[in-house]
Amino acid sequence: QDILKINKRIASDNRALFDENGVTVFNVMGAIGSGKTCLIEKAIDMLKDEYSIAVMAGDVVAKYDSDRFTAHGIISIPISTGKECHLDAHFIEHGIEELDLSSIDVLFIENVGNLICPSDFDLGEHFKIVIVSVSEGDDIVMKHPVIFKNADLTVVNKIDISEYVGASSEKMAEDSMRCGCPRVIMASCKKGAGIDEWIQYLRDSIEG
Amino acid sequence: QDILKINKRIASDNRALFDENGVTVFNVMGAIGSGKTCLIEKAIDMLKDEYSIAVMAGDVVAKYDSDRFTAHGIISIPISTGKECHLDAHFIEHGIEELDLSSIDVLFIENVGNLICPSDFDLGEHFKIVIVSVSEGDDIVMKHPVIFKNADLTVVNKIDISEYVGASSEKMAEDSMRCGCPRVIMASCKKGAGIDEWIQYLRDSIEG
Ligand SMILES: Nc1nc2c(ncn2[C@@H]2O[C@H](COP(=O)(O)OP(=O)(O)OP(=O)(O)O)[C@@H](O)[C@H]2O)c(=O)[nH]1
Ligand SMILES: Nc1nc2c(ncn2[C@@H]2O[C@H](COP(=O)(O)OP(=O)(O)OP(=O)(O)O)[C@@H](O)[C@H]2O)c(=O)[nH]1
Ligand SMILES: [Mg+2]
Ligand SMILES: [Mg+2]
Ligand SMILES: [Zn+2]
Ligand SMILES: [Zn+2]
Structure with missing residues (x-):
């Protein structure tokens, strides 16, 4: 597709700047x-405290998440995707214009909630992370194999409520590795399980 | 957009057949x-027992949900959407070819999980229903106003776990009406709350 080819080129330009x-x-x-x-x-x-962090928050109405990020005292660029159901390199190219990259160590890009389209669109990132939660049901991974195949890390979140939704976080972890994702972290963002492991993964990735 | 215009025409043809x-x-x-x-x-x-029911199950890997439906002894047509992140009238046109419409009273079309694109694509349906659950967070409605504006009914599901995810089902119900959806049902598909109301809504819609 021409769209994907163009996107790849802009993504490489973004990555070069990063x-x-x-x-x-x-x-x-x-x-x-x-x-x-x-x-x-x-x-x-x-x-x-260790790194200078910035965020790009992509969503239909980006300000909701962007405001949550700025409340932590860091720079967040809201990217309103409108009817687009995924971020692409072009959106990120514009987001970069709003940042002083020389003063930033780490950039998190929160993509639009979607397990289909984002895997096709390189943004210029170094690491692709997929977050799924037990509340989506434990067949969620096998229903969307491509995004897991292309991910560097899968986080299976909300494990604290596994029994309330009748879903197996272990099955979700196994499935993501079966699809080709090399690393899985089981977590509860709310209760704290797996968060140290999540932070260490990020630190290792930044330093690596 | 030409795509939307073409879709509207196929959707009208589908609706005429229905x-x-x-x-x-x-x-x-x-x-x-x-x-x-x-x-x-x-x-x-x-x-x-009252109506002859059929389902069209649209998803990346449609067989998972389609098999759940056929286990209830009714006809289900799996529609593999591949990289498409929404059903469109063209998919439904092909699905119709697999059914004997003269022997069917009610057709449920399960759309692809997505709160953005499906609202743009008329399938030829009579009623648009949006299902959200408390586990998506109670800002989910305001983050996607368009799909609620165009819906006939919103179901706020999984209310049994509202406190475990720290989300207000009441806020979600109010937000969907604020966005323009005329009717909301609070439900727990797992525990049974709201299911009688859901069935009655369907029955009234079929008979109305
Ligand atoms: N029980 C439980 N709830 C959680 C956990 N993590 C997040 N939640 C809840 O899940 C909801 C969504 O959390 P968010 O962090 O906003 O999720 P998100 O993926 O950024 O959502 P969108 O950007 O809207 O797609 C909120 O109500 C959170 O309180 C967890 O580990 N356990
Ligand atoms: N606690 C609780 N869990 C529920 C409820 N309804 C569904 N679930 C769970 O939520 C998960 C998803 O349910 P599904 O019916 O497969 O949802 P879906 O929208 O069809 O999912 P996709 O087609 O994959 O997008 C399963 O693990 C269900 O057991 C509910 O009312 N309460
Ligand atoms: Mg978010
Ligand atoms: Mg389903
Ligand atoms: Zn998409
Ligand atoms: Zn889409």
Whole structure:
């Protein structure tokens, strides 16, 4: 598709700018309401003393999540995607114009809640992360194999309510690895399980 | 957009076929894992003695939900949407070819989990239903106003776990009406709350 080819070119340009400026970029994808914002908020709180952090918040009405991020004292750029159901490199290119990359170490990009389209659109990131929660049902991974195949990390969130929704977080973890994702973290953003592991994954990725 | 214009025309053709054959059609949309399949399964069990029911199950890997429906002894047509993140009238046109409309009273179409794109694509249905669950967070409605504006009914599902995810089902109900949806049902597909109301809404819509 021409659209994907054009996107790849803009994504490479974005990545080159990030690399020139030593910015590590995480593309945080996942289902609607799976806990993307919560997990990024935890990352901000636990890493902002070590690194200069910025966020790009992509959504139909981006200000809701963007305001949650700025409440933590960091810069967040809202990216209103309107009828687009995924971020693309072009949106990120414009987002970059709003930031001073030379003063940033880490950029989190919260993608639009969607397990289908985002895997097709490289944004210029270094790491692709997919967040799913037990409340989506434990068949959620096998129903969307491509996004897991292309991910560097899957976080299975809300494990604290597994029994209330009748879903197996273990099955979700196994399925994501079966689909080709090399690493899974089981977490409860609300209760704290797995958060240290999540932060360590991010730190290792930034330093690596 | 030409795409939307073409879709509108095919949707009208679909609707004409449904009307000729006296089939009432429900387009069941909603977030990933919000409970669309569960609610349709309840509808099948409680209405199949009164009406001849069929389902079209649209998803990346449609067989998972389609097999759940056929287990209830009714016809289900799986529609594999692949990289498309929403059903359109063209998919439904092909689905119709697999059914004998003259022998069907009610058709449920389970749309792809997505709160953005489906609202743009008329399928030829008579009623648009949106299913959201408290586990998506109670800001989910205001984050996606358009789909609620165009819906006939919103179901706020999984109210049994509202406190475990820290979300207000009342706020979600109020927001959907504020966005323009005329009717809301609070439900727990798992525990039974609101299911009688859901079935009555369907029965009134079929008979109305
Ligand atoms: N029980 C439980 N609830 C959680 C957990 N993590 C997040 N939640 C709840 O899930 C809802 C959604 O959390 P968010 O962080 O906003 O999720 P999101 O993926 O950013 O949502 P969108 O950006 O709207 O797609 C909120 O009501 C949270 O309180 C968890 O680990 N356990
Ligand atoms: N606690 C609770 N869990 C529910 C309720 N309804 C559905 N679930 C759970 O939510 C998960 C998803 O249910 P489904 O009916 O498959 O949802 P869906 O919207 O069809 O999912 P997709 O088609 O994959 O987008 C399953 O694990 C269900 O057991 C409810 O009322 N309360
Ligand atoms: Mg969010
Ligand atoms: Mg389903
Ligand atoms: Zn899409
Ligand atoms: Zn779409």
